[in-house]
Amino acid sequence: MKVCKFGGTSMATAASIRQVQDIIQSDPSRKFVVVSAPGKRFKGDAKITDLLYAAFNEKKSLGTAKNALSEIKSRFDALIKDLGLDLDISPYIEDIETNLALSPDFAASRGEYLAGIVVAEVLGFKFVDAGEIIKFKHDGGFDAESTNDLVAELKSITTGVVIPGFYGRLPDKSIKTFSRGGSDITGAIIARGIDAEIYENWTDVNGFMVTDPTVIENPKQITALTYEELRELSYMGASVLHPDSIFPLKGKGISINIRNTFAPEHPGTLILKDASDFDRPIITGIAGKTGNTTITLKKSMMNTELGFGRRVLSVLERNGLSFEHIPTGIDTMSVVLDNSLNEQLEKKIVDEIRGKVNPDTIEVIHNLALIAIVGHGMANTMGIAAKIFTALFHAGVNIRMIDQGSSEMNIIVGVEEHDYKKSITAIYHTFFKE
C-alpha cells in the first residue's frame, strides 16, 4: 500500500483535484490519501488556512466572521460546482461558524477537514476524520502509541481512505494542529501506521533541488538522498517537506518519494534510509540560512578551563535559548543562534556570560549567513573542503566561520550576509559543472 499526501496547490482548483484523481486511479495500491487545505490558485491568492486564521481573528474582534467565512465558502462552492459534485458545504460552514472561537487550532484545521470531504467524494473513498486517529497527549506532545494502533485499524478498509492532514485531537477532545505545513507529518504518521510500502508526497515541484532556485536559476535535481541528509538540508532552509516528517518513518525505513502533481511522470526525489544503490554526486545539496546571531568569545587558556563551555551554555539555557552550532578553537568559542534575540535579551545574555566566564573579549555578530554543504560521500573523499574554500577564495569571499559536523556529512561555512548568494553560486558551480 502507498500513502499519498497532496499539498495545497494540488487541492487549489477543480483541475488540480482532477489531476489528483488521475494519479490515484492510475495505481490501485494508492489507497491512502492525505490532503492539505486548498492553497493558492495564483500568485497573490490566499491560502484557505490563512483565511481560517483570519476568520478566527475576525470572530474574536468583531464577534462574527462573516467576511472571511463567506470567502472560504465561495472557494469551496466553486470547487464543488466545477467538479460536478452533489455536495452541500453550507452545514459544514455553519458548524465552523458556531465553533470558530474555540481555538485557532480548531479554526485552522477546517481547511483540511473540508478538503478531505471533497476529495473523498471525488474518489469514492471513505472519509476518516484525523481527529479520530491522530492523538496528542495531555501535555500537547504527539501520542505515537495510541495513534499507531488507531491508524493500523485503517488497513482493513479496502475501498480507499481520505484523511485530512495537519491536525489531531487532545485527550479533552479539542483539536490541535501541527506546525505550518504539518500535513506532511500526518502523511508520514499514516504511512508508518499502515506499514506503507512508500510514502508519496505530492507537491508542485519535481522534488528537491541541489540548491535554492532563487539563487541559482534552474539548479540540478536531487534524485535520492538519505533521511540524515534531508534533515541537514531542511534544517538549513530547504523547505519542500516538513522536517518532522522523517521521524515517524525512520525507524521502519519507509521511503519518501517527493512527486509533482503537475508532472506525474517525473520520478521526483527519493528519501531513503540508505541511498548507496544510487549513483550520486559526492555533494547532495547546498542550503543556507541568513539572519543568525553569533556570539564569539576569546579567552587565553580557554582549553584548560574546566566547565567553560558548560557555563556559557547554561546562560543560554536559563534564558530559554537553544544554540544551532558551536564552532570552537583552542582559545575561542562561538555560539550560533537563530536570530530571535531582541536588543534587551542580547545585552542580558552578554552580561551574564561575562559574569560567568570572564572572557578576554566577547563579540556579537549579526550579519553572518550560514551555508551548509551536505553530502554522504564527504567523509571518505579527500579535497572537498579544499574545493569549497578555493571556490570561495576565487569568488573573493571572506570566510568568517567553519564548522564540520561530527557526522562528516556536512561542512558549514559562515560568510557575511552580502556574500551569501555569491558563495552559494561559487560552490554550486564548483561541484555541479554542466
Ligand code: ASP
Ligand atoms: N494547511 C496547513 C498550512 O497551510 C498545513 C499544510 O498545508 O500542510 O500550513
